[in-house]
Every structure is written in structure tokens, then in C-alpha cells.
Amino acid sequence: MDLSSNLMGIPLKNPLILSSGPMSRSGEMMIKALDAGAAAVVTETILNEIRPNVRPRMFNRGQGLQNIRLYSEFSLEEWEREIAMVKERGGILIANILAHSPSEMAFLGRTVESYGADALELGVSSPHGEGLAVLGSDPENLYELVKTVAQSVNIPVMVKLSPYVNNLAALAKAAQLGGAKGISAINTVRSIMGVDIDQMVPLLPTYGGYSGEPIRPIGLGAVATICQTVDLSVSGIGGISKFNHLLEYLMLGADSCQLQSALIFHGFSVISEILSELESWLEDKNFSSLEQIRGKALSRLKSFDEIILEPKIAVNKRDCPLPDCTLCTDSCTFSALSKNQKGLVDIDSSVCTGCGLCVSICPRLCFDMQ
Ligand SMILES: Cc1cc2nc3c(=O)[nH]c(=O)nc-3n(C[C@H](O)[C@H](O)[C@H](O)COP(=O)(O)O)c2cc1C
Numbered sequence: 444m445d446l447s448s449n450l451m452g453i454p455l456k457n458p459l460i461l462s463s464g465p466m467s468r469s470g471e472m473m474i475k476a477l478d479a480g481a482a483a484v485v486t487e488t489i490l491n492e493i494r495p496n497v498r499p500r501m502f503n504r505g506q507g508l509q510n511i512r513l514y515s516e517f518s519l520e521e522w523e524r525e526i527a528m529v530k531e532r533g534g535i536l537i538a539n540i541l542a543h544s545p546s547e548m549a550f551l552g553r554t555v556e557s558y559g560a561d562a563l564e565l566g567v568s569s570p571h572g573e574g575l576a577v578l579g580s581d582p583e584n585l586y587e588l589v590k591t592v593a594q595s596v597n598i599p600v601m602v603k604l605s606p607y608v609n610n611l612a613a614l615a616k617a618a619q620l621g622g623a624k625g626i627s628a629i630n631t632v633r634s635i636m637g638v639d640i641d642q643m644v645p646l647l648p649t650y651g652g653y654s655g656e657p658i659r660p661i662g663l664g665a666v667a668t669i670c671q672t673v674d675l676s677v678s679g680i681g682g683i684s685k686f687n688h689l690l691e692y693l694m695l696g697a698d699s700c701q702l703q704s705a706l707i708f709h710g711f712s713v714i715s716e717i718l719s720e721l722e723s724w725l726e727d728k729n730f731s732s733l734e735q736i737r738g739k740a741l742s743r744l745k746s747f748d749e750i751i752l753e754p755k756i757a758v759n760k761r762d763c764p765l766p767d768c769t770l771c772t773d774s775c776t777f778s779a780l781s782k783n784q785k786g787l788v789d790i791d792s793s794v795c796t797g798c799g800l801c802v803s804i805c806p807r808l809c810f811d812m813q
Contacts, residue, residue: 444722444725444726444731444732445731445732445733446458446718446721446722446732446733447732447733448482448698448699448733449676449698449699450483450535450537450562450599450601450625450676450678450698450699451562451599451601451624451625451675451676452599452624452676453483453535453561453562453599455482455483455535455699456482457480457482457718457721458482458689458693458697458698458699458700458733459480459481459482459689459699459700459701459702459714459717459718460481460482460483460484460485460537460678460699460700460701460702461473461476461481461483461484461485461701461702461703461706461714462485462627462680462701462702462703463485463486463487463488463539463564463566463603463701463703464487464512464703464707465487465512465703465707466703466706466707466711467484467485467486467487467703468487468515468516468517469517469525470524470525470526470527470528470529471528473486473525473528473529473534473536474528474529474532474534475711476706476711476714477529477532477534478711479711479712479713479714479715480714480715480718481714482535482699483534483535483536483537483561483699484529484534484535484536484537485536485537485538485539485564485627485701486515486522486525486526486536486537486538486539486560487514487515487539488514488515488539488540488541488566488569489514489515489517489519489522489538489539489540489541489551489555490514490515490519490540490541490542490551491519491542491547491550491551493515493516493517493518494513494514495516496512496513496516497511497513497648499647500512500647501707502636502646502647502651503708504636504637504646505657506655506656506657507636507653507654507655507656507657507658508653508654508655508704508707508708509634509635509636509646509647509651509652509653509654510631510651510652510654511571511647511648511649511650511651511652513569513571513572514541514566514569514572519551519554519555522538522555522558523558526538526555526558526559526560527558527559529559530559535561535562536559536560536561536562537560537561537562537563537564537601538552538555538556538558538560538562538563538564539563539564539565539566539603540552540555540563540564540565540566541565541566541567541569541572541574543573543577545587545588545590545591545592546591548565548588548591548592549591549592549594549595549596552592552595552596552600553595553596556596556597556598560598561598562598562599562600562601562625563592563596563598563599563600563601564601564602564603564627565578565588565589565592565600565601565602565603565623566603566630567579567585567588567602567603567604567605568603568604568605568607568628568629568630569605569630569631569652570605570607570630570631570632570633570634570650570651570652571633571649571650571651571652575605575607575608575630579602579604579605579608579614580605580607580608580610580614582610582613582614582616582617583617585602585614585617585618585621586617586618586620586621587621588621589602589617589618589620589621589622589623590620590621590622593621593622593623594622599624599625600622600623600624600625601623601624601625601626601627601676601678602614602618602623602625602626602627603626603627603628603630603680604618604626604627604628604629604630604665604669605628605629605630605632605633606628606629606630606632606658606661606662606664606665607632607633611628611665611668611669611672612668612669612671612672615668615669615672615673615675616672616673618673618675619673619674619675623675624675624676625675625676625677625678625698626669626673626675626676626677626678627677627678627679627680627701628662628665628666628669628677628678628679628680628681629658629661629662629665629666629680629681630652630680631651631652631653631654631658632652632653632654632658632661633650633651633652633653634650634651634652634653635647635650635651636651636653654681654682654703654704655682655684655704655705655708656682656684656704657682658681658682659681659682659683659688659691660682661681662679662680662681662682662692663679663681663691663692663695665681666679666692666695666696666697667695667696667741667744669696670695670696670697670738670741671696671741671744676698676699677696677697677698677699678697678698678699678700678701679692679693679695679697679699679700679701680700680701680702680703682704683700683701683702683705683717684702684704684705684708684709684713684717685717685720686716686717686718686720686721686724687724689717689721690721690724690736691740693733693736693737693738694736694737694738694739694740694741695738695740695741695744696737696738696741698737702714754797755797755799755812755813756779756790756792756795756796756797756812756813757779757780757790757795757797757799757801757802757810757811757812757813758790758810758811758812758813759787759788759790759809759810759811760808760809760810760811761807761808761809762787762809763782763786763787763788763805763807763809764807764809765786765806765807766782766785766786767786768806769782770804770805770806771788771801771804771805771809771810772788774800774801774804775800775801776798776800777794777795777796777798778791778794779791779792779794779795779796780795780801788809797812799812
């Protein structure tokens with residue numbers, strides 16, 4: 444099976460990349476990801492100065508993760524050793540860097556390039572650092588930054604964007620205009636995980652970044668927007684823990700994908716599981732390469748004007764096997780669904796407005812639209 448992919452002209456053996464974060468905090472960790480099958484690794488964000496990490500800094504609730512971790516704990520000089528380890532192993536390494544100004548970013552870029560980095564990812568999108576407000580949400584600043592860095596190095600430059608902006612398309616265009624060869628999205632989503640209502644304190648003491656399964660729809664939306672806007676190599680990130688999540692990003696136009704939270708929760712074996720399940724799925728569907736599926740869903744994404752208003756309503760696809768389940772009837776805001784004495788669902792076609800919620804809410808896939 445041909446899983447080969449491409450990151451800004453760098454050939455990848457498959458589309459799966461370790462994203463920036465604690466699982467890429469050292470050469471040793473990145474080599475574990477490569478050993479598990481990752482095609483490339485992105486370092487944790489490298490800065491010119493080290494900042495101590497607060498404790499605690501991670502909180503899990505449901506399938507989501509909030510973190511207030513601030514970048515790498517290694518100095519720029521220490522990264523020479525860590526990057527060399529990955530290069531000696533033959534790995535493809537993207538250095539994620541962040542600085543206060545374009546010239547400082549260019550200095551960091553040149554330095555990690557001299558250490559052996561194959562590409563740069565400009566980490567201007569962490570919701571709890573200053574990079575997002577100054578560099579990662581203003582198209583003019585981003586253009587200047589990318590231009591300065593891209594002109595200073597010989598390796599391709601990718602910009603990591605945040606979903607916490609209202610001008611994603613403009614930022615993507617600015618990055619392309621500045622000379623970026625790729626865009627990765629998304630970084631974590633600015634959030635407060637919750638409040639301990641007995642103590643009346645937030646669960647973590649400051650705003651943090653939300654990641655994992657719950658942010659996948661936000662990542663998919665961002666990637667689709669970017670792919671519709673620019674012709675660059677796009678790396679999709681956010682909530683990937685299974686092969687089908689990866690496929691969703693590829694079908695919306697991503698060339699590669701990155702993951703972090705699933706590895707924090709379950710370890711590096713997630714990488715090999717995703718890859719082997721991806722191969723099996725492609726084989727079952729008689730595909731021979733990823734090129735056959737890339738961007739297929741993006742081309743089917745419609746604007747509201749293009750959606751044809753059809754007189755569709757819900758119909759029973761099969762009898763409900765769960766007599767006590769009331770998920771569909773409870774959530775039918777038009778009262779079109781009711782359970783009869785046999786526990787089966789009756790649909791009143793005269794009041795169903797075809798909202799479609801029952802189709803996705805039913806755990807046994809009992810509904811269809813007709
Ligand atoms: C604990 C933690 C630390 C992270 N640190 C960084 C970082 O240093 N630089 C960066 O660009 N992204 C960082 N990220 C963001 C991830 O690379 C990724 O964009 C985000 O978590 C969404 O992917 P996921 O749902 O697979 O985790 C971090 C994420 C987590 C969970």
C-alpha cells in the first residue's frame with residue numbers, strides 16, 4: 444500500500460507526524476515516535492530563553508485535555524544535541540520555533556537549520572503565549588515574519604495557525620505571500636476547562652489550550668478553510684486518535700496530519716495502530732494510494748447557496764432494537780417521533796421538517812432521510 448505523502452516538498456513515507464508538545468520534548472521522545480512509525484517529528488516549541496513550567500499544568504476531563512505548559516525546557520543550545528539524535532536516527536525533523544520579533548525568529552531559524560532541522564514550523568499560535576496576539580492573528584505582522592524567516596533560511600517554512608482568530612483565510616494568504624511553503628492547523632483552543640464549584644476556583648489557574656477529541660471538528664473546519672484559500676502543503680492537527688480521523692483531514696485536503704493528545708493519553712503505539720488500520724481500510728476499499736482520497740470531501744463542500752432545498756423527511760431504516768431508548772424521541776424538537784406500545788418508533792411525516800438529528804443521534808442507525 445502506498446501511504447507516501449508530502450510535506451512542503453519533503454517526501455514522507457506516510458502522512459502521520461508527531462506534533463509539537465511534551466511528546467516531542469527531547470530527541471529520545473521523538474525517536475520513540477519514529478520507531479512507532481511516524482513519518483516525521485515536530486519539536487516542542489524552541490525559544491531563545493527558557494521558561495519554567497508551572498505545576499500542575501495539565502487537566503483531563505472526558506476526552507479533552509487542557510494544558511498550560513509553556514514551550515520547551517531545553518535551551519536553544521541544548522537542542523543541538525536533541526536534533527542531532529533524531530538526524531543520526533535518519534528522522535525527518537521540523538523545528539517549531541517562537542520568538543518576539545521577525546529578526547529573532549530568523550536567528551532561531553538559522554540556528555536550528557545549522558543543527559540539522561529539515562523544516563521550520565513557526566509556532567505563533569499557542570493560546571497562552573504572546574505569539575498568537577502579536578504575530579499569529581495579524582496578517583500584516585505574519586507576512587513580515589514569514590518573509591523575514593523564509594529569506595533567512597534554505598529549508599521550507601510552515602506556519603502553525605490557531606482557530607482562535609476570525610481571519611483564518613487572511614492569515615493563510617499572508618503566510619503564502621510571505622513565502623511559507625506550508626500551513627499546519629490547529630494549535631490548542633483557548634479555554635478554561637472548568638470550575639471546582641465547591642472551592643469556587645478554576646480547575647487550572649489560568650487560560651489554557653484545549654486539545655484532544657473534542658477539538659477535531661474545529662480542526663477540520665480550519666483545515667478545509669485553509670485548503671480552500673491557499674495552494675500550500677497543509678498539515679491537519681486536532682483530535683486525531685484513530686485512522687478515520689486522519690482520513691477526514693486528508694479528504695478535506697490535508698497532505699499530512701499531526702497528533703499529540705492521543706499519544707499523551709495512550710502512548711506512541713497509537714501511531715502504529717493508526718497506520719495499520721489506515722492500510723487495512725484502504726485495502727478493503729480497493730485504493731492503492733492516498734492520492735485517490737485526498738481532497739475528495741473538500742470538493743464536495745458546498746456554500747449555503749448551492750444546497751438544494753429538498754423535501755426530505757426522516758424514515759425508519761430498521762426497527763428500533765432498544766425499546767427503552769428515548770434519545771430520538773426526546774431530541775425531536777418538532778415532536779414528529781414517538782414510541783409505540785411495541786417500543787418501535789412512529790414517524791409523523793406531516794410534522795417532520797427533515798432536520799436530520801435523529802439520523803445521527805440514534806446509536807443503532809435506525810433512521811434515514813428520504
Ligand atoms: C500538553 C501540550 C503541549 C503542547 N505544546 C505545544 C508547543 O510547545 N508548541 C506548539 O506549537 N503546539 C503545542 N501543543 C499543541 C499540539 O501540537 C497540537 O497542535 C494540539 O494539541 C492539537 O492536537 P491534538 O488534539 O492531537 O493534541 C501542545 C499540546 C499539548 C496537549
